[in-house]
Amino acid sequence: MDVGQMQRQLVEYTKSLFIEGYLDSQFLQLQQLQDESNPSFVAEVVSLFFEDSERILKDLTFALEQKIIDFKKVDAHVHQFKGSSSSIGAQRVKNACIAFRGYCEEQNVNSCTRCLQQVKQEYFIVKNKLETLFRLEHQIIGAGGSIPMVELSF
Amino acid sequence: MNLSNGKGSMSTVSSPAVSKSGDIVSDQFPAGLRVLLVDDDPTCLMILEKMLRTCLYEVTKCNRAEIALTYLRENKNGYDIVISDVHMPDMDGFKLLEHIGLEMDLPVIMMSADDGKNVVMKGVTHGACDYLIKPVRIEALKNIWQHVIRKRKNEWKDLEQSGSAEEGDQKQRPTDEVDYSSSANEGNWRNAKKRRDEDEEAEERDDSSTLKKPRVVWSVELHQQFVAAVNQLGIDKAVPKKILELMNVPGLTRENVASHLQKYRLYLRRLSGVSQHQGNLNNSFISSQEATFGAISSLSGTDLQTFAAAGQLPPQSLATLQAAGLGRSTAKTGMPMPLVDQRNLFSFENPRLRFGEGQQQYGSSSKPMNLLHGIPTNMEPKQLASLHQSTQPLGSLNMRVNASPSQSNPLLMQISQSQPRGHMLNELNVPHVPRLPTSMGQSPVSNGSPGSALGRNGISDNSRGAAYSSVPQTSSMLNFPLSQTTEMPASSFPLRNTPDMSSITSKGVYQDGGSSGMKGSSGFVLSYDIFNELHQHKSREWEVQNMGQNPSYDASQNANPLQGNIDVSPSVLVHQGFSSNQHQMGQNRDAASVGKAMFSLGEGMQSANFQNIGQHQGFQNTLLTDNSVRVKAERIPDANSQTNLFPENYGQEDLMSALLKQQEGMGPAENEFDFDGYSIDNIPV
Numbered sequence: 001m002d003v004g005q006m007q008r009q010l011v012e013y014t015k016s017l018f019i020e021g022y023l024d025s026q027f028l029q030l031q032q033l034q035d036e037s038n039p040s041f042v043a044e045v046v047s048l049f050f051e052d053s054e055r056i057l058k059d060l061t062f063a064l065e066q067k068i069i070d071f072k073k074v075d076a077h078v079h080q081f082k083g084s085s086s087s088i089g090a091q092r093v094k095n096a097c098i099a100f101r102g103y104c105e106e107q108n109v110n111s112c113t114r115c116l117q118q119v120k121q122e123y124f125i126v127k128n129k130l131e132t133l134f135r136l137e138h139q140i141i142g143a144g145g146s147i148p149m150v151e152l153s154f
Numbered sequence: 155m156n157l158s159n160g161k162g163s164m165s166t167v168s169s170p171a172v173s174k175s176g177d178i179v180s181d182q183f184p185a186g187l188r189v190l191l192v193d194d195d196p197t198c199l200m201i202l203e204k205m206l207r208t209c210l211y212e213v214t215k216c217n218r219a220e221i222a223l224t225y226l227r228e229n230k231n232g233y234d235i236v237i238s239d240v241h242m243p244d245m246d247g248f249k250l251l252e253h254i255g256l257e258m259d260l261p262v263i264m265m266s267a268d269d270g271k272n273v274v275m276k277g278v279t280h281g282a283c284d285y286l287i288k289p290v291r292i293e294a295l296k297n298i299w300q301h302v303i304r305k306r307k308n309e310w311k312d313l314e315q316s317g318s319a320e321e322g323d324q325k326q327r328p329t330d331e332v333d334y335s336s337s338a339n340e341g342n343w344r345n346a347k348k349r350r351d352e353d354e355e356a357e358e359r360d361d362s363s364t365l366k367k368p369r370v371v372w373s374v375e376l377h378q379q380f381v382a383a384v385n386q387l388g389i390d391k392a393v394p395k396k397i398l399e400l401m402n403v404p405g406l407t408r409e410n411v412a413s414h415l416q417k418y419r420l421y422l423r424r425l426s427g428v429s430q431h432q433g434n435l436n437n438s439f440i441s442s443q444e445a446t447f448g449a450i451s452s453l454s455g456t457d458l459q460t461f462a463a464a465g466q467l468p469p470q471s472l473a474t475l476q477a478a479g480l481g482r483s484t485a486k487t488g489m490p491m492p493l494v495d496q497r498n499l500f501s502f503e504n505p506r507l508r509f510g511e512g513q514q515q516y517g518s519s520s521k522p523m524n525l526l527h528g529i530p531t532n533m534e535p536k537q538l539a540s541l542h543q544s545t546q547p548l549g550s551l552n553m554r555v556n557a558s559p560s561q562s563n564p565l566l567m568q569i570s571q572s573q574p575r576g577h578m579l580n581e582l583n584v585p586h587v588p589r590l591p592t593s594m595g596q597s598p599v600s601n602g603s604p605g606s607a608l609g610r611n612g613i614s615d616n617s618r619g620a621a622y623s624s625v626p627q628t629s630s631m632l633n634f635p636l637s638q639t640t641e642m643p644a645s646s647f648p649l650r651n652t653p654d655m656s657s658i659t660s661k662g663v664y665q666d667g668g669s670s671g672m673k674g675s676s677g678f679v680l681s682y683d684i685f686n687e688l689h690q691h692k693s694r695e696w697e698v699q700n701m702g703q704n705p706s707y708d709a710s711q712n713a714n715p716l717q718g719n720i721d722v723s724p725s726v727l728v729h730q731g732f733s734s735n736q737h738q739m740g741q742n743r744d745a746a747s748v749g750k751a752m753f754s755l756g757e758g759m760q761s762a763n764f765q766n767i768g769q770h771q772g773f774q775n776t777l778l779t780d781n782s783v784r785v786k787a788e789r790i791p792d793a794n795s796q797t798n799l800f801p802e803n804y805g806q807e808d809l810m811s812a813l814l815k816q817q818e819g820m821g822p823a824e825n826e827f828d829f830d831g832y833s834i835d836n837i838p839v
Contacts, residue, residue: 026289033204033292041204049197079241083267084197086289 003145010136014150017133022126027089031150043134049088050127056081057120064113074112075104081119092122184299185210188232192222192250193239193265198288202237205292219245226258233260234302237286240266240273248280255281261301265290372414379403380414389422 001009017023034041056077063074082097100115137147189211193199199215206213214233216222219242226233236254240247251262264277265286277285283301286294372380383400384392394412401411 026291029205029289029291030201033201033208038204045197045200045204048200052196076241079267080195083239083241083288084195086267087195087198087201089289 003140003143006136006140006143007145007148010133010140011148011150013133013136017129021091022129023089024091025089026087028150030089043137046088046130046134049084049090052084053081053123053127056084057116057123060116060119064109064116069107069109069112071104071107071112075101078104078119085123090123090126093119093126096122182210184302187211187299187302188234189213189298190222190225190233190236191215191238192219192236192242192247193217194242194244195239198239198290202290202295205290205295206237208292209296211295218242219247219250222250223253223257226254226260230258233258235298236260236262237298238262238264240264240268240277248276251277251280251282259305261305263298263301376401376403376406377414380411380418384415384418389419 018027030042030045060074060077060081063070063077078097078100082094082101085093085097096115096119100112100119103111103115140147187210189206191199191202191206191213192215193202194217196217199217203213203215214225216225219238222236222238226236238247238250242250247264247266251264254260254262261283262281263284263286264280264282265288266273267288269287274285283305284298379401380397383397386400387393387396392415394408394415397415398406398408398411
């Protein structure tokens with residue numbers, strides 16, 4: 001595959017992520033922050049997000065496994081996760097967090113556990129997708145090309 | 155959004171014209187704006203930092219509130235604006251907000267993924283100058299510099315107004331609203347607080363047209379005079395017309411008095427209905443001076459409500475309010491010099507200058523002082539009550555002093571007694587406590603020992619005055635951010651001079667040195683003094699400020715050098731009063747914090763503080779709380795934590811609640827309070 005092809009592929013892939021709702025305009029904001037002086041900004045932020053998310057998910061899992069669940073704590077975790085995922089632009093994850101918080105308020109253990117599963121799922125999906133995206137970018141750069149700007153209007 | 159321009163190239167950002175305050179804004183402004191970013195989420199932190207850098211701001215980031223506070227304290231003038239997340243593990247964002255407002259009086263922007271109305275409202279009431287919903291877009295960050303300018307401008311305006319207020323007094327007749335620099339204050343808070351209260355609306359309007367419409371700022375002295383007049387007439391028989399006559403303040407209108415009276419009545423009602431709880435507030439405060447702030451902030455809005463219910467204004471609220479008011483108005487710290495210069499001179503510098511020079515600046519700063527006044531006044535009764543736990547009820551600073559004889563406003567006493575900083579506190583606390591006019595009525599929760607009362611007040615001054623025997627470091631609380639270590643001779647505010655506490659009720663604490671002006675406001679005066687005492691330098695600034703503001707109240711006369719120069723004392727006094735009250739309550743810390751808040755506001759911000767108070771009518775709650783909170787943290791210098799701390803907290807809350815009540819009750823009347831120096835108006839109950 002030549003560079004041009006790879007670039008097109010990247011663009012299409014990126015667009016699909018937006019169209020399917022995995023990513024939202026916030027991700028675009030991040031991309032716009034990236035520049036020559038900071039060429040891997042997005043990748044850095046995203047990997048930071050991954051690290052942090054995994055920690056939060058672990059804490060959440062732990063919190064919900066307790067005999068007596070501290071819903072406030074659970075809610076705090078979810079709130080934070082919502083904040084970071086929305087900052088990245090991981091829309092589906094964010095939405096799953098919003099739903100999760102609702103159940104936290106109700107203090108419904110089963111629903112919360114279910115929500116956690118959903119959040120985790122969404123998280124792993126988007127993680128996968130972003131990793132694919134970065135891989136594509138790397139390939140292009142490795143092949144000497146430049147990353148095309150994705151024109152999306154939101 | 156096209157950020158390309160920001161990247162690496164120093165695009166010349168349009169140099170904002172800068173407000174009429176004449177601030178000098180560098181051509182590159184807002185580039186170089188020094189932002190302190192606080193967020194425990196690493197992802198957000200990184201993103202925001204990048205965004206801010208793209209806007210050409212200088213960013214310092216940290217992920218813990220404590221660290222942020224350390225940065226701020228170490229480098230008071232090192233930042234222009236703070237952006238903080240609401241939910242943080244080590245400290246609630248609102249607490250931090252209060253702290254900052256009290257200690258440094260910087261504009262603070264809150265942010266959160268939570269966009270619930272309650273949370274946003276909390277931000278407003280605590281004095282945040284803006285609230286951003288996550289995810290934050292860079293566009294939202296591009297304009298944050300406006301908050302810095304606005305604050306400065308307001309401060310500057312306050313200074314101006316206070317300076318011109320004097321002249322205005324002479325020529326204006328009661329029919330007009332006197333431009334006591336309150337308008338400037340109002341403006342400051344406005345942007346911070348988005349007054350939502352109906353009460354605020356009127357003020358807001360005024361605010362925007364502050365410059366056009368003179369507003370009356372109820373400085374401490376003024377309030378004391380008012381209280382004295384009311385007491386003389388008897389609260390039931392006190393009608394605006396008569397009060398006005400008794401007060402004999404040039405430029406004051408019947409309407410001004412009427413609306414103020416309404417607020418005062420509400421405040422008193424609140425006080426009487428309040429049970430003093432000292433405990434809640436003071437714990438937090440006492441921990442350490444810095445902690446006081448923390449404690450106060452912890453009280454935060456919710457506490458405010460609680461306390462308000464209890465009748466005590468949580469120190470926080472006071473602090474917040476104050477902080478909000480004061481702090482916000484003075485953006486002095488952060489701004490780069492060019493911008494700041496002018497403003498600082500007036501607002502911030504004043505304290506410094508003042509001290510150094512003996513406060514000539516008062517004129518300008520005096521305005522801000524008013525802000526403080528505003529708040530305390532309302533709160534006084536309450537605070538006094540609460541503060542008074544151990545000592546006599548100083549609480550009722552001016553408030554119905556008559557109410558509780560015993561309590562007679564220990565605070566007041568203290569305040570008045572506290573002579574220039576050092577003395578004042580001493581006097582107040584200990585010996586004089588009893589003197590406080592029994593009228594304080596509300597049985598403030600005195601801390602128990604007069605001395606402690608002072609101690610509490612000490613918060614205001616970093617207990618400078620060894621003189622304050624009992625005044626514990628409460629003064630620390632009062633230590634307003636006035637960085638100036640200069641001892642504020644004025645600190646003693648006219649309040650301190652009121653050696654004769656008994657007369658305080660009516661005379662307002664100023665008895666001391668002849669501060670004449672403070673007659674009625676003794677209650678306030680005391681509180682301020684206490685603070686002043688504690689914060690030697692700080693109070694000065696306040697005093698100075700106050701002085702400037704109220705030409706008519708020449709409370710400062712005494713001991714405080716500051717006083718002489720500026721009519722600052724009134725306002726400062728007020729604040730102090732609170733703090734002292736608070737101390738009294740037994741909440742050493744709290745009181746101190748409150749006091750501090752007041753002072754801190756005053757000190758650091760001097761002009762700003764007052765402005766804030768005055769300006770934010772609506773935010774009074776926030777201001778007070780903010781301020782108090784902030785103040786407390788810093789101020790509570792030391793040790794005297796003996797019980798004093800409690801009172802403070804307590805007092806603040808009372809005040810807050812009182813204010814809040816007033817606010818609420820006053821609703822319609824709010825409009826009239828143009829001059830409302832206190833943020834009370836807007837205190838959402």
